[in-house]
Amino acid sequence: MPPPTPRNETRTGLLCAVAAYTIWGLFPLYWPLLEPTGAVEILAHRMVWSLAAVLVVLAVTRRWNWIPGLLRQPKRLGMVALGAVLISTNWAAYIWAVNSGHVIEASMGYFFNPLVSIAVGVLVLRERLRPAQWTAVGVGGAAVVVLAVGYGKLPWVALTLALTFSAYSLVKKKVALGGLESMAAETAVQFLPALGFLLFLGAQGRSTFTATGPGHALLLMGTGVITALPLICFGVAAVRLPLSVIGMVQYLTPVFQFVLGLVVFHEAMPAERWAGFALVWLALALLTWDAARTARSARARLRDARDKAEGVRDGGAAGGTDSPVQPAEEPEADAVAK
Secondary structure (H helix, E strand, C coil): CCCHHHHHHHHHHHHHHHHHHHHCCCCCHHHHHHCCCCCCHHHHHHHHHHHHHHHHHHHCCCCCCCHHHHCCHHHHHHHHHHHHHHHHHHHHHHHHHHCCCHHHHHHHHHHHHHHHHHHHHHHCCCCCCHHHHHHHHHHHHHHHHHHHHHHCHHHHHHHHHHHHHHHHHHHHHHHCHHHHHHHHHHHHHHHHHHHHHHHHHHCCCCCCCCCHHHHHHHHHHHHHHHHHHHHHHHHHCCCCHHHHHHHHHHHHHHHHHHHHHHHCCCCCCCCHHHHHHHHHHHHHHHHHHHHHHHHHHHHHHHHHHHHHHHHHHHHHHHHCCCCCCCCCCCHHHHHHCC
């Protein structure tokens, strides 16, 4: 069988990216199915069954060789534990928000996420921003003020989701594990506390796992599958698509969540919240425009460098040289995205 063509690889990556972000965007439809289970018990089940789902995938793909190296690095293990705490906080806030009628505010958190990630890059990594990025961050800050006035308090659910996920992304970057391996390590950290909590609930007679029938138990077990499946799809997409494309597709998640909150769950959207969301969307439009412009400029410079290198090589060959000029290296993906 011939190897897949680049076009087929790109199509596969795009389909997997759309699938991943669509599943994440439709999560608000799943968590209410788990009632009367409370948010903390749902979180514990998600941790336990996510590890089970990931272990099945690792067993099928036989991807175990990363474990010994990780166990020999205490600092990396500490970072994995920190990542587990951050993503646990993110999951808990999200599950509570959805099951408490705050789906729109949860979607706002994922709209905020790129802006908060930029702020983390400036404050922690000392990255330098372009003028359009500074403008987007300023508009995002204005959106927080408008939303705080509209809610009568800070939109703490949205800010918690954005801050914890941005910090989690920074930790994952430092740990430098693949998506599946990272999730396996993090859920391994989560497993014992989560299992202990579930056993405690069972001993107290407060567990809902078997109290409401086998269908409910299967839904709780399904939290592992719906956690692992989009991550696997994202892993397939990440190696096949440019960051600029993934950056565009990621907005599917908060868009789906926003529409569900508005249309399915009928959450209120007074004028001041529309104004806040409009500012957030304006900031994201600025970021998207700036990223697209920067990517085009980088591609143009790369083409010019290649053309120049090919011209020098052709001239050298005509002159009888034995030392061909090496083509210019492609810019790193992170450099294109910045």
